[in-house]
Amino acid sequence: MDTYDYLVLGGGSIGMAIAFKLASKLKNSKIAIIDYHIGSAASSAAGAMLGCFGEVTRYTFSDQAHRDKFDLMYAAHNAWPDWIKELEHISGEKIWHNPGTNIILNTQGGQLDEENFEAIISALKQYNEPFQEISPKNIEGLDAASFAKPLRAIRIEEGAVDSNQYLKVLQTACEKKNIQFINRKVDKIVKNNDLFTIKGNFDDIVSKNIILATGAFSNELLKNSNLGVDIMPIFSGVGFAMVTETKGSAFKHTTRVANRSGSCGLHIIPYGNDREYIGATNVIHTTPQHQMIPGMNIFLSHCAIEQLKGDIFWSNIKEYKVGNRPLSLDTFPLIGKTSLNGFFVATGTYRDGFHCSPIIAQDIANEIMGEKKIISDVFKPERKPIQTFTQEESIEDYALQSLSGAYEFWLKLPGIVSEKDMLNMYRQKAKDIYQQLQTDKTLNTDILFCLSMPTLPKNAMTELKNYLRK
Ligand SMILES: Cc1cc2nc3c(=O)[nH]c(=O)nc-3n(C[C@H](O)[C@H](O)[C@H](O)COP(=O)(O)OP(=O)(O)OC[C@H]3O[C@@H](n4cnc5c(N)ncnc54)[C@H](O)[C@@H]3O)c2cc1C
Missing domain, CATH: 3.30.9.10 (D-Amino Acid Oxidase, subunit A, domain 2)
Structure with a gap:
């Protein structure tokens, strides 16, 4: 049975950056990354833009949670030049970067x-x-x-x-830091006393500390593992x-x-x-x-x-x-330690996790070492969903965003149908979703989009309704 001090689950832009930062601080620790190279990971599909100001929208400074999120993006914006230099220095390879x-x-x-x-x-x-x-x-x-x-x-x-070229250099830099790569799919995480056991189609792997960086695939793993940590749906x-x-x-x-x-x-x-x-x-x-x-x-x-x-x-x-x-569910990142000793989470990064990865990695490494955190505690993984709008505001935003999307999808209105009619139709759609969920909580427009899709699985509404009732 292999035993490690730190196991990072998921070797995307975030998992590898975390392992690298940890290895830089903990020279004598045994660190490994487990990843089964699923073809549809986010990091390898990204371009990737190092977008901070380019990602700003009319909501970026509208409330504290959005401002805290921008602080993270801005810190990453300032960190990238040195991060590239450091990875190039350790790996001995150039990173293609187009400013x-x-x-x-x-x-x-x-x-x-x-x-x-x-x-x-x-x-x-x-x-x-x-x-x-x-x-x-x-x-x-x-x-x-x-x-x-x-x-x-x-x-x-x-x-x-170039995301794929960058990920290769990051992997080389990790290998130079003696981080081991284990090419396996994790099925389940089990906690026994002070240790976590990683289970899958391989001999058990054991570690005192786990950092979950499995991106959009985290839900399934968390459900299978039943660790008792209360993390919102991803x-x-x-x-x-x-x-x-x-x-x-x-x-x-x-x-x-x-x-x-x-x-x-x-x-x-x-x-x-x-x-x-x-x-x-x-x-x-x-x-x-x-x-x-x-x-x-x-x-x-x-x-x-x-x-x-x-x-x-x-x-x-x-x-x-x-x-x-x-x-x-609330569209903000999930970053930091959990109530389960030794279990850390770094995901929920949505559209700009590639860009934010050096700071997320630094923050997790700092937290593990008991050093100053960089990212706001607002994004701790076991929080209740952050509410930044009222339901009325979210219905209005959903209607406007839907109309905007429809125009990009070649919408042309006949004279007898006005924009007002379209907006009313979308407002009603959002109201129907809230009615089905029977909740006074507010959902972000992106989640409302998901719930209004014809592809929505049958049990999805009920599962979400139960979660929101908790
Ligand atoms: C099309 C597209 C474009 C994007 N463009 C940008 C951009 O320009 N700039 C930007 O900053 N962000 C962009 N993003 C968002 C960004 O890619 C993500 O926020 C970020 O890369 C997430 O990284 P991650 O490491 O958490 O997840 P991932 O890259 O998804 O990595 C998760 C890893 O975990 C592994 N894994 C999952 N489950 C298991 C398991 N059970 N066992 C073992 N391994 C497992 C997977 O194989 C995967 O490698 C884009 C995303 C997409 C999809």
Whole structure:
């Protein structure tokens, strides 16, 4: 039976970063990562944008929990340059990094796009971050259809890495720190006295400390393990993306729209060597999904061809990516120790966990060492869901976001149906969900999207209703 001091379950961008930071502090400890390389992990499907200001929306500073979340993103924004240097130094390998992002405002996303675009500019000013308002005509590579022409654009300094190349370097850096990689699927975690036993189709593995970083796959593992920790449901923000061969003029910088109707904002990352990453959709499910579906393929391709570059129509697709973003019920991260001694959680990072990973890792390592925490306690894993809206506000937001999404999905209203009618229809949909759940708790728009999907499993409403009653 193998025994470790620290076992990290999950070897995505977060699990590996945690193991690396721990190994840097605990030189004589035995540390391992268990991961079975599921094809639909979030980290390998991400681009990945190191998005801090680009992720700002009209809600980013609207309440304390959102402000605490931004503090985490901002700390990561400042940490990345040294983090890249450190990983390069330890691994002896270069990390591909493309600095600079163009953010465009076009006509395709409805009224919320404009509000989010303005919110980004206002945050950049508030934090004295350098940026330039530029003419969309000067964005190299951008060639949108005439009906989707960008109206405004800014250039900011944050950029992107190539997720898969970065993950390889991170793995090498971990190996150089003597972290062991165990390629197995964990079925269950059992706690006996002071030790955790990891069970699966292999000999038991034992450790005093467990860090759960299994992303959107954590729900199943927690349910099977029955550890008595009270962690809210974790959903899957399923995203599709593709890597294509560059056709036509090449983009020089990452180019994106603001976050839009539950999605991370259409974006393109020029990987170099004639490869472009185009992402990403976001449809919320109660369980992880593993396959590309035609509807999302068409949607992403259409958006990219119309809003970014017509020549994408002719691009060879080198790779499709499907990934599951870990989304907690209240949509905020779940980070830190639990009531079970030695059991830590680092997930629920949703759309920007790749970017936040160096700080999440540092925070978990600090907490284990009894050092100062960086991330707010508000995000401790066993909390009750954070409430940032009233139900009325959430119904209104759901209606607006749905309409905005429908416009991006080519909605054209006939004269006899007005926007007001559409908004009323969406409001009613959200009200029906609340009525079915019989709850006075508020749900985030993204969760309401999930609950209004035709693909929702039959028992999902009942399970959520029972959870909300607790
Ligand atoms: C399409 C897409 C685009 C995105 N773009 C960005 C972006 O540009 N910038 C950004 O910051 N974020 C982005 N994100 C979000 C980001 O990817 C996630 O927030 C983050 O990567 C989550 O990392 P993780 O390590 O927690 O999860 P994951 O990467 O999902 O890793 C979890 C790991 O756990 C392993 N695992 C799970 N269950 C078990 C088990 N039972 N036994 C063993 N191993 C197990 C899996 O194999 C997996 O490797 C994007 C996500 C998607 C899907």
